[in-house]
Amino acid sequence: MMNIHQRASARRNALLMTAATVLLLIWVFPLLWATVVSLKSESEVLAYPPNLIFKPVFQNYQDAIFGDFSILDSLLTSVIVATTTTLLTIVLAVPAAYAFARLKLPARRTLGFYTLATQMVPPVGLVIPYFLILNKLQWLDTYQGMIVVYLTFSLPFAIWLLVSYMEDIPFEMEEAALLDKASRLQTMWYVIIPQVRGGIAVTVIFVFLNAWNEFLFAVQLGGNTVRPVTVAMYNFVSVEQTLWAKLAAAALVAMLPVVIIGIAAQKQIVKGLTVGAVKGGGRR
């Protein structure tokens, strides 16, 4: 009796594992295959059907980083834009989220709704006026222009994510601090912010990822000076139709930071996704 049961459940487990593995493969495959292709020489790449046995070369990576198609400048641009956006967003969002979550903010509901609504604006509805506005200010293809535009999606998102973390802190801590005659600013700085360090970290990760991966604003409002990696990738394909091994190498280098962050901060990201999902808000 026991044996039949065990065998049935073993078979069921095997079936489950197979089904799950197939689905897993579907998700890793494009990345895996990009890695394989990036290690092929130009002649090897176009072999069809694709061959799996070949001598890996690192020429494509060398070209992608140092060669004619160097993406180093773009990487630097992305670092500058994403980092500055993240810093500004956090500095603005943390106090606002604190007020939304814990203080008697006048017109809190209205202002909260307003913040949520700004988060839902479709980016194409912003890129059109921004092109005209930045053109007038002569801010097209400048860092300040790009960063201002990036605040439009990072700031509302960050406020909402942080609010849901701030709401979870017990009120007693704040009250104790205030009774001890700490000023409100001190309370925020010494009591609240240490409590939501985790939430701030999650917010930093999300804002940075979104800024790093942004394309629509970058392609239209950037240019030769401000050309983030996402745009560099796109230009690569439209100019060099068939240099696919180099594209794969360049794209993998460009995505390396976010993949590393993704794997290293996997727990925090899932938490951020679900916090957003449970309390509403969150945007990619």
Added chain:
Amino acid sequence: MHQSERRFAMAITMPALLVLLLTTTFPLGYLIWSSFQTLNLAMPFLDGFAGFSNYVEMWGDSRYWHAMQLTGIYTVSSVTLQVVIGLGLALLVMQIPRAQWVFRIVAILPIVLAPVVVGLFWRTLMLAPNFGMVDFLVQWLGFEQINWLGEPIPALISVIAIHTWQWTPFAFLVFLASLASLPGDVFEAARIDKANAFQRFWHLTLPLIRPAIIIVIIMRAMISLAAFAAIFAATGGGPGTATEILNLYAFKTSFVELNFGYGSALAVSLLIITMAVSAMLFRLRTARTVKPQ
């Protein structure tokens, strides 16, 4: 005391609100204003107030209605697929006793990739004729070669598949977390009452994770409506206008044809649709769930 708290709250919220007002509300106002203008960078001598003429033109524009239809198909099908596959996979993985972390790691990968890179990867490595892996697989299985991005219907299927590929892991992770937080004793009781697997799913799991499903639908619908980079990179809206959702139409009208007035009107209509859909979905959310607090 209260007075000072209010003042302090206002003071620390002000900077963020002012920035939002300046960076989102002002450009939106500008967008609405320009949707009532003739604003064509190719023919600046015609510029001026246009009244509702952009909107009248839109009403009679078959390319606009086509884009609307595509936006609907794209959003509804990709969100449905994400929820169904994501939930199915989450239920499956819940059954697997070990190595759940492998699934979590793998699921993170598509989510953190830039949509534009995802579009490019699919366009080249997966779908390109006589190069891509999907193309190879189709032929290896003995089917006729399909020009995935070169024919209207396959191209539409492809861009929906690409979006679904990238974002199903999001639904999967949220459902996995919400399934893991369900109370085990209820299910134990149901098992003792001899409820079968399907009954347990239909009468217990589904109602319990309903809030999570609705939130996933809301968030994914918003993203679908805002989708741009992956389609732009994979097909550019083509062939012809076969994958030209409203986003791409508004973008191309403004930045390729330089007709910013009409492009603005198209974007305003997308804005209205997005607001309407989110209002509808949020109502759905509050209608049947008891709000905490």
